[in-house]
Amino acid sequence: MKTLKLSDFIGTINGKLLQGNPDDEIRKIVKKANNLSEHSLYFHSGKKAIRDDCLLGKTNYTVVTEDQDILSKVSETASVILVANCKDSYWRFIDYYRNQFQIPVIGVTGTCGKTTTKDMIKHILTRTMKVHSTLFSQNGLHLNLHYLLGLNEQTEAAVFEMGVAYPGNIKNSGKYFKPTIGIITNIGEAHLEGCRTLGNYIRAKGEMLDVLSDEGILFINADDQNIKTLPIASFKGRVLSFGKDPAAEYRAENIQFENNRMLYTLHVENHEYRVSIPGYGEHNVYNSLAAIASTTVLGIPIEEAIQRLSTYRTMERHVKIYNGAGNITVIDDTWSCNPSSVKSAIDVLKKTSDGKTEVLVLGKMQRLGNQVSKQHIQMGKTIIDVGGVDHLITVGSSARLTGESAIALGMSPDKVHPVMDALELEAKLAEIRKEEMMILFKMSLGKMDPSFRKVVEKYRFT
Template sequence: MKPIAVNEIRKVLGGKIISGPVNWKVEDAIYYKRHDHMRRNSLLFTSRGDEINWVAIDKKGPSLVITDKSSINLKEVLPNTTVMQVTSLVQAYWKFIEFYRNQFQIPVVTITGTCGKTTTKDMIRHMLSAKWNVHASVSSKNEPRRSLPYLMGINDHTQAAVFEHGLGNSGNIKHQCMIYQPTIGIITNIGVHHLDGCVNLEGYIKAKAEIIGGIKDGGTLILNADDQNSKKLRLDGFKGKIVYFGTDAKADIRASRITYGVGGMDFILHIDRKEYSAYVPGYGEHQVSNALAALAAVNEMGVDIKFAISRLKTYENMDRHLEFSKGINGSTIIDDTWTNNPTSVEAALKVLDSLGKGKNVILILGDINRLGNFEKKYHREIGSMVAKRNIHTLITIGKKAEEIARQAMRDGSNANIRIFESVRDIGNRLDHLFDDHSLVLIKGPMSSRGMIDFAKSLKK
């Protein structure tokens, strides 16, 4: 955080100092409920219902407590703690965020989408970080409660920031945009997920669309020209620049002649009426889509496209993102246990279509969570997708995933189908299926420790 004098914060918030020193600077801002993680020179927003531990706060002093409590027992306040009283804590909170964010005239990119958020964010960070000081959210830790700490991570040395949006319920992205105030917003794609918090697909699309209204005036919106649900977004109220990426001929940044290369995808990049040979590590056309979104963003920030392409070649994929390893009995294991939703399952199946030719293809699928009342519908759709493919063995793990197996059977799948209620039921019952001709894809939710550990056990 850029250090801010206590008196300057008082003026911005219109607050009143009722106790403690003012001749120091704040170097972090947090919610009081996270005070266990506080450090010295912290500002703490405390709600009226918070029982304040003045001793713990003072030990990490100097500290600034901002409160709208009408009465404070000043005898409990210790010397290292400054207390500022405001009329409304909510108004003070947003005034502070607005003030702090406006200290920095830098590009801020935020990303949402059903799949590819973390990969796209990390590609952007990787391409920029060769020459710029870049601040970014960590891994896929994108919950709204992390937004304030991430904003506070921007300081005078930061030249660009890249964050991804978490979506559990409608309103989450709007809230995060109010904090980040992005200059560039990206929607990688819109599939199906979090229907328990958004009621249905229409509600989910609407929740993703919150990023459109959250981009700063004059900013840029980057959209997937190939994605059908993205075409349902209402864009009439957006006053900034719109950039489309994809394979569609009308896309502003386009990929053609996409082929599987060594460890990744080769493609021709079309931008500004010019063509470039490009490569992105990681298999699948969805990986090319992620790369296009990232290239579109850095291009908007003025990065030379040839340099960006050269940096993209050196990007390192995240663990458990279609990660290839040698496995049991000489098999090849594809670990894709990072996330699990219908869109990512379809993308993984397309990779199997290309790489599984002539192989003994084994598909291991776990439950897909957060589909609300549509659980059975989408698990069954996956079962139908599996039935159309040349899958030697289909293994489902979990009560929800059982619907995949049942539907594959109904659709006449030729696969050897095995159903397990949990990972614990498997033991070594499947070991005989694996040999040096086996290509094994395992896909399950990141919340399932059992699936993650099972994937590890399959690797050599």
């Protein structure tokens, strides 16, 4: 966090200094009174009074409050700022702090690819810039303040994931981050337990249009049908697209899978570039297009962005391919599981199996709310539509619906294997094991018993 003096922002938050020195410094903000320490700032916006024991032995802190009676509780070395509306003052402070940094801030949202796109952008920029970003896939709203305060005098650019669990999430994150560039990677079926309907979810993703200023730049996936339903024409900033569509400003063609890399030709205006990125899957082509496009508008030459991206390291458990014992190949895509990512992973399986026996191990698709049964049944049709697999192992009662759907649509029942726990999964894999086999593990391991991870690791490393 950039160090501030109380005098820097008291007027901005409509505060009155009841006690303390205007030159006192703030070096961090805390969310709870019991976390107060020297040079920290706490906004007391709750209705309950701060407990005396939270303040015992603490000095040189600052409290912003509506409660004038707090003066009888605080240390003589503490500063107290009285405000009429603490929540309003908090947001005024957030606005003030973000405006201290006139830097490019990239906000990334989408059903799939947020983390990879964010990390690709950071990888491209960090060679020449000091970049701050969200960590891994941790994009919960409770982390927004932490990430905002990560901006300091050395920061030259920032890239933040902006997730959606409920409508209004991106608007909330936008208040903290104020992105100057927005990216929507794609919009599929996900987080329906909070958004309830796909329409609500699409609109929630579309809040990116609201949080960008009229001078902002929006990058969208030109091939995504749900994105096309957003009111893009109403956005007053600049809109650029990426994808395979002939009209995309950043267009990919001649896409190839080769030696655990994706190769493609990038067309920008009247120029062609050959791109090579680590990892498999057309979804990563889209992620790389968004990364190249967004860093190009920040002044990184396209050739340089492509060269930097060639050394990007793919994330663990994100369509990661391993060669196991013999000719068994494992695709570990167990970070998360939703309909869009399942389709992408199956595409990789189909395009890389090269005659090997194809095995799909499918767990429950997460965060689908009342759509959970419908989406699992629909996935059975998706599997059949892409040509099926040699063996489908479904894990749990929800995924079992996918197997039943596939059978109803013509898949042989002796090729569909429902299991309920890790022991059954391991036994079934041993039963159908062949020397030349490719296994796609598509599950959200973080939501499952740890014993399932041991099964995946057994096949990855033996």
